[in-house]
Amino acid sequence: MSALPPCPQCSSEYTYQDGALLVCPECAHEWSAGETAESAETDKVIRDSVGNPLQDGDTVTVIKDLKVKGSSLVVKVGTKVKNIRLVDGDHDIDCKIDGIGAMKLKSEFVKKA
């Protein structure tokens, strides 16, 4: 219950929920929880190098040679990567590459195939 927003009218932190409404015990202000709740549903769209939105399961092509961290392997430009999985972070694509194994890529270095 600590996640309730403070009262928009008097900034009291002692708000409580009453059904679909939030109630402030200090100024008796009532408001709907949806009005102040931030839209946490906004999914971040991950796009490839040319702006195509990417989805889990997509096949992408690597657009530049990428060194694999901690090894001498290089993912060559033009490598096809199947069945990508989008993740949060600096490297936003989780995938498995033939001959290399599981690794993470940056969406800016791939193009949807």
Ligand SMILES: [Zn+2]
């Ligand atoms: Zn209030």
